[in-house]
Amino acid sequence: MFSRSVIATARRAAAAQTFKPAARRAFSASIVARASKPHSEQTASAPPANGQYKTLSEVKGPEDLFGPGAKPGTVPTDLEQATGIERLEILGKMEGIDVFDMKPLDASRMGTMENPIIAKSFGEEHYVGCTGYPADSHVTVWLTLSRTRPIERCTECGNVIKMDYVGPEHSHHDAPEDAKTMADFVKQEYWYN
Incomplete structure (x- = not known):
């Protein structure tokens, strides 16, 4: 039994030694690009001189x-x-400025129609995920806010969120038209403002 394991180990060691240079070699490639014109004549932008x-x-x-x-x-x-x-x-x-304002929305209270949770947006549409009040009380429900329909209510908890458009006045208005929902068929006097 002992001699058999010694022979097997010796075979593995011999095989490993034979293939060691090929198997452990790092594979890499280098590409050298040569321009037809000298670098000073190329039109690529250069870093600012200062x-x-x-x-x-x-x-x-x-x-x-x-x-x-x-x-x-x-x-x-x-x-x-x-x-x-x-x-x-x-x-x-x-400069220490979060240009996309990635902070979470106010979850310390429940948004109501009179006092909704405000979500600032630079775009025509803004997607907000509601996790309920108190926070994480239900799975995330995604609400679509737009300039034409800035207020939405979560169907799970009733939390109200309002989009505050802070983008440029001369925007493209390339957002798709809002899809028809049951709210579009309610009498106008019952609409929320």
């Missing part, structure tokens, strides 16, 4: 949300390569 980037307060429109890119031969940082909304978020975080 090393300064626009701050959040200096952003006036979408054209200000393009990163300068990395220096040739280096790996770009998030700040150097980010564009659009991602760049806006990074610039805000650098």
Whole structure:
């Protein structure tokens, strides 16, 4: 019995030694890109000469949300390569501003028609998840708020949430038309304002 296990171990060791260089070798590849023009003639944007980037307060429109890119031969940082909304978020975080206001809504009270829970929105539509009052008393019920229908009531607990539009006045109005619900067939004098 002893000799059999020693022989099996020796075979495994010999096989492992034979395949060790091939099996443990790291697989990697390198790609080198060569431009047809010298780098000075290429049209790629260069980082600002003074090393300064626009701050959040200096952003006036979408054209200000393009990163300068990395220096040739280096790996770009998030700040150097980010564009659009991602760049806006990074610039805000650098200044300690949460541009998307990701804090949870007020859950210390039940929203009513006279005193609803306010959800600020920059867009035409805003989706809010209600977990009930007190918090987490039912599964999440998703409510769709829009500029044309800013108030919604949770069907599970009755919590009322109202959208407060804080976006630009000249928005695209590209949100789809609200779907018909039973509330659309109720007499207008019973509608909530």
